[in-house]
Amino acid sequence: MPKSKKSGTSINLNDPQYYLNRELSWLEFNSRVLHEACDQRTPLLERLKFLAIFTSNLDEFFMVRVAGLKQQVExxxxxxxxxxxxxQQQLDDIRFTLSPQVTKLHQHFEQVLRPLLANNHIHILDYIDLSDKQRNYLDNYFEEQIFPVLTPLAVDPSHPFPYISNLSLNLAVVVKNPETEEEFFARVKVPKVLPRFLPLPPELGIQHNGQPAHWTGVPLEQAIAHNLDSLFPGMNIQEYHPFRITRDADLALEEDEADDLLLAIEQELRKRRIGGTPVRLEIQSQTPEAVRSRLLQDLELTESDVYEVDGLLGLRDLMYFMALPLPEFKDPPRQSVVPSRLQWLREPSVSSEIPEVEEGKDFFSVIRERDLLVHHPYQSFTATVVRFITHAAHDPNVLAIKMTLYRTSGDSPIVNALIAAAENGKQVSVLVELKARFDEENNIYWARRLERVGVHVVYGLVGLKTHCKTIMVVRREKDRMRRYVHIGTGNYNQKTARLYTDLGLFTCNEEIGADITDLFNFLTGYSRQKSYREVLVAPVNMRDRFLALINREIDNAKNGFTGRIVAKMNSLVDPQIIATLYEASRAGVQIDLIIRGVCCLRPGLKDISENIRIISIVGRFLEHSRIFYFYNNGQEEIYIGSADWMRRNLDRRVEVIVPIQDQDIAKDLQEILGIMLADNRQAWELQGNGSYIQRHPGDRAPEAHSQKTLINMALRSTSIAANLIDNKKNSFYLDN
Known part of the structure; x- marks a missing residue:
């Protein structure tokens, strides 16, 4: 075990007391999401959105993390x-930590947000509170639109307990035969094909000063519950109780035994649709013991798997209300800007809408001039990454396009551009990662569509997920071949690019291009590349390179020089990296970490991590970019890429981290880190005990909101560029 010495003491840095639990750290992160829903500064409908995100996050946590722990216990x-x-101790501690969070979630919705919504003319009513006219409307709607898709399932000796699908909302119904007085149990599934919340027409909505409310309606399950007589004619409805279950949804795939990875994953997806074993039961707190016991027995769950709720179940469906056309209750509208260097480019196809510009000035010429950094969502993903691939697909000088796809959207313009490239006769190779959790089905669809047009599709490597975000375009230019590369921190998905903060580097650096060529040979062929010129590639050299970079700061600090590390990522879990950071802190290296989610390092421990400070930023956008800064005795080095400091990223995934060689871009990245470290609005400071304290501006101190600052910086840069365009009518190229 590695040990570290300071002041004559020897400390075992692998001691469990120096590590926070991964699962409990994740629950702390989700608690910060819940805080955004409770924060009065958050716009009203955005608060509903954060409740929905909290619930959706929790569903996935149970489907994957809790399910995995239960399998280990078994x-x-x-x-x-x-x-x-x-x-088992982790499961016990998860429940102890989570129970008050679940209570807080539902109490806040029922006692705070529902009344607040009503005060702002958005009425989520209970069925029993409806007027006769409103009930008549919904009863008719039930008969015409809901009743035909319902299937009541009896449970008795001749009807075994039905299969309850994952994350489905259901009604447990008790009915009585009026002739025999015998009671029966039945289950009615609330269909997902119908909207969870049923709006009333404006004329039947609640009126305010003669004007209809913004929205008036009821939850779907209540409309069903109050029309159960239609489902059980001749029976007396005794009671009904909503419940919801969560099942294990992780794929159990034996890759090395699969002759065809695509077919093997399709088979596993069919199993997932059915779902694995139940891991959680959500019920309302007033559910009687007899119904509760029946559900636990038939689902083979225990009391520790039950989460009681006061109010509506399945609050992830609150995302429905974000579609209401009520901008006054949402974050201010924001439009991604086009980087100034890309504002006037010659398109690959002739268009009368594009102004004439100097011959040869296109996306590729911009990259040849100098590396280009893009920052989403502040800068447009469509006008940068999508445009780059679209240019490549139609440029007659482009010969080949190679790309990795981990997650993409259902109507992906990137995939459409790749199809166009293949149809234009270009050599197109795409690695589609079929094992991207919960996106497997979508990726199978795109893989097959790409194959049909002649794209060379690779499904990933056995035992490894390909998580890197890389594009390489090979272009013929004046009797030579040039490689243009994009390396990013986020997925090639234009929908999440509006919600996640991510970075991307465009470069035609020859050594980086050669490295990415070697990487694609590793991904598509039998190459077993062991070294790379510039980039860090997991699982080949990334772990060793990161450890070397940290150890260099340790050596500098021990030799009397300044040691400094700043890193931004999603999660910090890897024990070896954490132990080495502890060694760096003990040597005097000043370390600032910006970690959105899980962090297993304990900061501020005496003689261990006194020089380590950790913040998490949770806000309007999901912080997803990864940046790594090392002072290097004044010869600063900074990197971006796809990997967190987790075992899975460093050892079980193909990841790429790229060094930033352009000094102006390096300064831009340092400025981004500085803005984040100064955040006093949505930054939370991690304490040594694993809890977080939200920062607040001090007396007379201005609010430093990092995401708002970056939005305003992007808008200012565009405004400056626009002025320069006005002053330089003949110029197509503008520096940032």
């Missing part, structure tokens, strides 16, 4: 986590 796994907990 298999009698006794291996301890780095923080010294057994699987």
């Amino acid at each position: 298999a009698k796994v006794t291996q301890l986590s780095p923080d010294g907990r057994t699987p």
Whole structure:
């Protein structure tokens, strides 16, 4: 075990007391999401959105993390986590931590947000509070639109307990035969094909000063519950109780035994649709013991798997209300800007809408002039990444396009551009990662569509997920071949690019291009590349390179020089990296970490991590970019890429981190880090015990809101560029 010395003491840096639990750290992150829903500064409908995100996050946590722990308990796994907990202890601590969060979630919605919505003319009513006219309308709607798709399922000796699908909302119904007085149990599934919330027409909505409310309606399950007589004619409805279950949804795939990875994953997806074993039961707190016990028995769950709710179940459906055309209750509208250097480009196809510009000035010429950094969503993904691929697809000088796809959207313009490139006779190779969790089906669809037009599709490597974000375009230019490369921190998905903060580097640096060529040979062929010129590639050299970069700061600090590390990522879990950061702190290296989600490092521990400070920023956009800065005794180095400091990223995934060689871009990235470190609006400081404290501006101190600052910086840069365009009518190229 690595040990570290300071002031004559020897400390085992692998001691569990120096590590936070991964699962509990994730629950702390989700608690910060919940805080955004409770924060009065958050616009009203955005608060509903954060409740929906909290609930959706929790669903996935149970489907994957809790399910995995329960499997370990079943298999009698006794291996301890780095923080010294057994699987069962982790499950116990998850429930202890989560129960008050779930209570807070539902109490806040029922006691705070529902009344606040009503005060602002958005009425989520209970069925029992409807007027006769409103009930008549919904009863008719039930008969015409809902009743035909419902299937009541009896449960008795001749009808076994029905299969309850994952994340479905259901009604447990008790009915009585009026002739025999015998009671029966039945289940009615609330269909997902119908909207969860049923709006009333404006004339039947609640009126305010003679004007209809913005929205008036009821939850779908209540409309069903109050019309159960139609489903059980001749029976007396005794009671009904909503419930919802969560099942294990992780794929159990034996890759090395699969002759065809695509077919093997399709088979596993069919199993997922059915769902694995139940791992959670959500019920209302007033559910009687008899119904509760019946559900637990038939689902083979225990009391520790039950989460009681006061109010509506399945609050992820609150995202429905974000579609209401009520901008006054949402974040201010924001439009991504086009980087100034890309504002006037010659398009690859002739268009009367594009102004004439100097011959040869296109996307590729901009990259040849100098590397280009793009920052989403502040800068447009469509006008940068999508445009780059579209240019490449139609440029007659482009010979080949190679790309990795981890997650993309359902109507992906990137995939359409790749199809166009293949149809234009270009050599197109795409690695589609079929094992991207919960996007497997979407990726299979795109893989098959790409194959049909002649694209060379590779499905990934056995035992590794390909998580890197890379594009390479090979272009013939004046008797030579030039490689243009994009390396990013986020997925090639134009929908999430509006919601996630991510960075991308465009470059035609020859050594980086050669590295990416070697990478694609590794991904598509039998190459087993062991070294790279510039980029860090996992699982080949990334772990060793990161450790070397940290150790260099340690050596500098021990030799009396300044040691400094700043890193931004999604998660910090890897024990070896954490132990090395502890060593750096003990040597005097000043370390600032910006970690949105899971962090297993304990900052501020005496003689261990006194020089480490950690913040998490949770706001309007999901912080997703990864940036790594090392002072290097004044010869600063900064990197961006796809990897977090987690075992899975460093050892079980193909990842790419690229060094930033353009000094202006390096300064831009340092400025981004500085803005984030100064945030006092949505930044939370991690404490040594694993809790977080939100920052607030001090007395007379201005509010420093990093995401707002970056929005305003992007708008200012565009405004300056626009003025320069006005002053330089003949210029197509503008520096940032």
